Amino acid sequence: MTDSNSDNIDTDADHQLRVSKIQDGTVIDHVTGGQALTVLTILGIDGSGGEAVSIGMNVPSDRMGEKDIVKVEGRELSQEEVDVLSLVAPDATINIVREYDVIEKHRVERPTEVVGVFSCPNANCITTEREPVESRFSVLDDGVRCAYCGTLVREEFAAHIGGK
Helix, strand or coil: CCCCCCCECCCCCCCCCECCCCCCEEEEEEEECCCHHHHHHHCCCCCCCCCCEEEEEEEEECCCEEEEEEEEECCCCCHHHHHHHHHHCCCCEEEEEECCEEEEEEECCCCCEEECCECCCCCCCCCCCCCCCCCEEEEECCEEEECCCCCEECCCHHHHECCC
């Protein structure tokens, strides 16, 4: 694939998979295969908001073997969203598209800490709804750890979005 907003995902001349270009928005490329739906959950996209979204799942990739691609029309991601995406798609590339052209392209970088994004699954944690404490998680190689109670979250990051 030569351009993340190109029409072709697979450039095999005999078997081309077509995904429409977007006029303005974000293309999230090089998402770990099978994680596109998790990306949509992280972005709060469930189909009820009317967002125009294109998804390619488990498409061939020279670099990754298989990858997912998510295109979201009319939306640019916040840094907070990119930080969370980096936990499930550490090799992702974020492409900002305006008038059908990629004007900005960068790879995600895993932050050392995420604040106010996740809710701690430990009901006894000080960050629960009973206390006015913003959640704070350290980012580890294998997950995230609550800075207050030490609870480790290794998977299903999307299920814990909604910190304060």
